[in-house]
Amino acid sequence: MNTDKIIELASREVAALKAFLGPDAPAQGALLPLLQAIQHEFGYIVPDTIATVADELNISQAEVRGVVSFYHDFRLERASRHTLKLCRAEACQSLGSEKLAAHLTSRHQLEPGHGKPDEGLSVENVYCLGNCGLGPAALFDETLIGRLDEQRLDAIVAGARK
Amino acid sequence: MSAVRIFVPCDAAAVSVGADEVAASITAEAKRRGLAVEIIRNGSRGMLWLEPLVEVATAKGPVAYGPVRAADISTLFDANFLGGDSHPLSLGLTEEISFLKNQQRLTFTRIGVTDPLSLDDYRAHGGFAGLDKARTLKPVEIVEDIVASGLRGRGGAGFPAGIKWRTVASAQGSQKFIVCNADEGDSGTFADRMVMEGDPFMLIEGMAIAGLAVGATRGFIYIRSEYPHAIRSMQRAIAIARRARVLDDSFDLDVRIGAGAYICGEETSLLESIEGKRGQVRAKPPLPAHRGLFGKPTVINNVLTLAAAPWIIANGGKAYAEYGMGRSRGTMPLQLAGNVKYPGLYETAFGMSLRELIFDIGGGTASGRPVRAVQVGGPLGAYFPESLLDTKLDYEAMLAAGGMLGHGGIVVFDDSVDMMKQARFAMHFCAIESCGKCTPCRIGSTRGVETLDKIAADIEREKNVALVRDLCTVMTDGSLCALGGLTPLPVLSALDHFPEDFAPRLRAAAE
Numbered sequence: 001m002n003t004d005k006i007i008e009l010a011s012r013e014v015a016a017l018k019a020f021l022g023p024d025a026p027a028q029g030a031l032l033p034l035l036q037a038i039q040h041e042f043g044y045i046v047p048d049t050i051a052t053v054a055d056e057l058n059i060s061q062a063e064v065r066g067v068v069s070f071y072h073d074f075r076l077e078r079a080s081r082h083t084l085k086l087c088r089a090e091a092c093q094s095l096g097s098e099k100l101a102a103h104l105t106s107r108h109q110l111e112p113g114h115g116k117p118d119e120g121l122s123v124e125n126v127y128c129l130g131n132c133g134l135g136p137a138a139l140f141d142e143t144l145i146g147r148l149d150e151q152r153l154d155a156i157v158a159g160a161r162k
Numbered sequence: 163m164s165a166v167r168i169f170v171p172c173d174a175a176a177v178s179v180g181a182d183e184v185a186a187s188i189t190a191e192a193k194r195r196g197l198a199v200e201i202i203r204n205g206s207r208g209m210l211w212l213e214p215l216v217e218v219a220t221a222k223g224p225v226a227y228g229p230v231r232a233a234d235i236s237t238l239f240d241a242n243f244l245g246g247d248s249h250p251l252s253l254g255l256t257e258e259i260s261f262l263k264n265q266q267r268l269t270f271t272r273i274g275v276t277d278p279l280s281l282d283d284y285r286a287h288g289g290f291a292g293l294d295k296a297r298t299l300k301p302v303e304i305v306e307d308i309v310a311s312g313l314r315g316r317g318g319a320g321f322p323a324g325i326k327w328r329t330v331a332s333a334q335g336s337q338k339f340i341v342c343n344a345d346e347g348d349s350g351t352f353a354d355r356m357v358m359e360g361d362p363f364m365l366i367e368g369m370a371i372a373g374l375a376v377g378a379t380r381g382f383i384y385i386r387s388e389y390p391h392a393i394r395s396m397q398r399a400i401a402i403a404r405r406a407r408v409l410d411d412s413f414d415l416d417v418r419i420g421a422g423a424y425i426c427g428e429e430t431s432l433l434e435s436i437e438g439k440r441g442q443v444r445a446k447p448p449l450p451a452h453r454g455l456f457g458k459p460t461v462i463n464n465v466l467t468l469a470a471a472p473w474i475i476a477n478g479g480k481a482y483a484e485y486g487m488g489r490s491r492g493t494m495p496l497q498l499a500g501n502v503k504y505p506g507l508y509e510t511a512f513g514m515s516l517r518e519l520i521f522d523i524g525g526g527t528a529s530g531r532p533v534r535a536v537q538v539g540g541p542l543g544a545y546f547p548e549s550l551l552d553t554k555l556d557y558e559a560m561l562a563a564g565g566m567l568g569h570g571g572i573v574v575f576d577d578s579v580d581m582m583k584q585a586r587f588a589m590h591f592c593a594i595e596s597c598g599k600c601t602p603c604r605i606g607s608t609r610g611v612e613t614l615d616k617i618a619a620d621i622e623r624e625k626n627v628a629l630v631r632d633l634c635t636v637m638t639d640g641s642l643c644a645l646g647g648l649t650p651l652p653v654l655s656a657l658d659h660f661p662e663d664f665a666p667r668l669r670a671a672a673e
Contacts, residue, residue, distance in 0.1 A: 020416050022381060026456065031438030032421060057438070070440040070597075071421035073387055089349030090537055090587070091573045095528070122668075127424060127541075127591065129388050130352040131175050131507030132573065133210035133498065139336035142390055146178030159499075 002042070006049045010056035011039045026055045031067055035074060044075040080122035082160040085139040088114050088125045091132035100136055103150050108157050121160035167219035171274070173206035173359050175352065180231060187232040191239050192262050199244070205360020207503045208507030209261050212529025220246035226253040252520040261523065266485060267492050267509045269466060273360035278507055279398055279470045281406055282407035284363045292472030296371045304375035305331050307499035308471065310479030317464030318568040319341055319538065319596055320557045329451035330376040333459035338371045340381035341462040341599045345427035346643060347386060348540025350499040350571030356507055358385070358392035362399035363623045366408065366415060368468035371475055372461050373413040381413070384432050387632040393419055398518060404507035424595040428643045431597060441486040442597045443643045455475045464569070466495060487513035490556040500573035517551040520574055531576035535660065539568025541591050542648035544655035545584060564655060579661035586614040587654040603646025609633060610653065620666045627657065627664060
């Protein structure tokens with residue numbers, strides 16, 4: 001059903017790669033940008049597009065699936081309307097991120113890393129957002145948040161679930 | 163009257179605490195009062211506790227106010243901050259703030275001072291002096307100047323950059339590549355991000371110099387997806403550089419975006435990732451310098467390494483080597499993070515002690531409690547106890563103390579930290595991020611978590627502590643790359659320096 005769109009995206013990414021590196025560049029080099037484009041377009045890697053991706057780049061479906069499953073960013077299921085990525089790495093730990101994770105679980109029944117797509121918000125773990133001086137940090141959709149606290153979390157959850 | 167120039171950082175850290183709202187509020191308030199202002203979105207000065215730091219250009223130099231909230235704007239106007247006048251948030255002349263004044267900024271000299279995406283600003287502040295000079299030199303002269311500078315890989319491994327460049331320069335290949343490793347995944351580090359957001363042309367210039375030095379015509383910057391601001395900044399800067407013919411067919415760059423895998427900060431995994439594969443570590447040899455990206459000779463360096471090249475070429479390798487100590491030459495942009503009162507970016511010559519950095523510059527903990535542990539060098543770096551804080555920040559001195567400098571990130575913990583939990587986290591992180599190639603890393607990390615959980619539950623404690631140590635030996639000796647090979651550093655340093663946290667004292671105290 002999405003075949004035409006996938007072919008269009010694949011041609012675009014392969015053409016961009018070859019324009020940059022020359023006609024001999026292996027098409028597989030376009031795989032990550034292509035998967036990112038697909039996820040941007042559909043919100044996730046729609047499983048029935050994998051065969052088309054493999055065909056277009058002249059690689060096996062196993063190679064595509066292997067790449068999709070390797071990288072944490074790629075999803076094979078629909079995402080929630082909003083995503084909160086809570087930093088769980090050391091610098092944010094030193095500033096209380098674990099308490100925030102516990103708060104999300106106990107107060108809002110949102111256990112980081114166990115989001116359900118039918119909810120307005122899914123909470124994921126992330127390991128470092130490069131905001132280590134102003135932690136705890138989180139990324140709410142595309143917005144980076146510093147000095148996150150329980151109050152702000154409550155407001156984000158309430159807003160996202162509306 | 164010409165518009166007053168006001169600087170509000172566009173750096174992600176500043177934005178994370180409200181810089182965009184502050185900029186919008188200044189614009190709105192100026193309009194309401196009929197005053198002419200020009201807002202420049204600069205990089206961050208690196209004094210993160212003062213963000214959003216607003217600066218006003220005056221005849222004496224920029225005057226700083228911070229941390230500014232959108233709600234402070236009307237009182238700032240009332241106090242005539244446009245004239246640099248006093249206000250409760252006044253910090254005086256920016257250049258006189260001691261945190262900034264005492265640094266030795268070579269790489270970060272323009273960051274926070276210029277408009278990151280203005281080529282005119284870049285040129286006016288010494289930009290392209292290195293590239294212009296490199297164009298008058300023979301490739302071998304560029305390489306030898308980098309060798310003479312003593313510059314070592316700032317990503318963490320500390321390999322001499324000039325030797326790497328020399329190897330690629332002498333390698334045969336129809337195509338060669340310059341790859342910038344901007345997969346800055348270590349907790350406590352943000353210097354690469356600040357460079358890409360605050361002075362992207364410097365990185366472009368550094369990569370172009372590397373291209374001239376080794377005969378490469380194409381380069382990739384691999385940026386982690388967790389850095390959306392840096393990605394946008396680099397993409398815009400590349401487009402501007404292309405329009406200005408700074409980048410053209412003789413040397414051109416493209417941005418590649420990571421997909422959330424920490425391991426792709428390891429150089430061979432990163433190359434696999436650009437090639438469209440799982441980010442699995444390659445065995446070396448062959449070195450990337452001989453067979454790197456798509457099998458071609460490749461220079462792969464960290465952002466800070468490449469960003470140091472313009473200064474070195476412009477001022478000479480010898481001038482750079484005058485900074486530093488021992489075999490660590492030049493300056494290191496240190497990143498002070500975690501539970502510290504004055505977090506930020508502090509660039510200085512190698513050789514400062516951890517104690518000076520954390521207490522004299524960082525002001526101790528933000529919580530006001532005693533410092534108990536300091537992790538240096540990211541999630542694969544050792545935890546230092548108070549007694550080792552006199553260790554100097556230099557590659558060899560850190561190694562001698564059982565740690566590593568890594569990418570220069572320093573994370574401070576107060577006395578509420580539980581070091582057994584930190585050891586467990588190190589193993590847990592390794593289990594999440596292992597690429598799976600080496601068994602000790604892939605399986606050992608999970609066994610490490612389980613065994614530490616047994617210690618926590620006081621099950622055969624001594625036997626299990628011995629088992630964790632044994633496991634660490636196997637991981638160290640049996641892993642191809644630093645993930646499996648160095649995860650034992652935080653684990654063993656926690657065991658060695660904080661044994662009391664692995665004793666059954668917590669439950670005893672609770673009962």
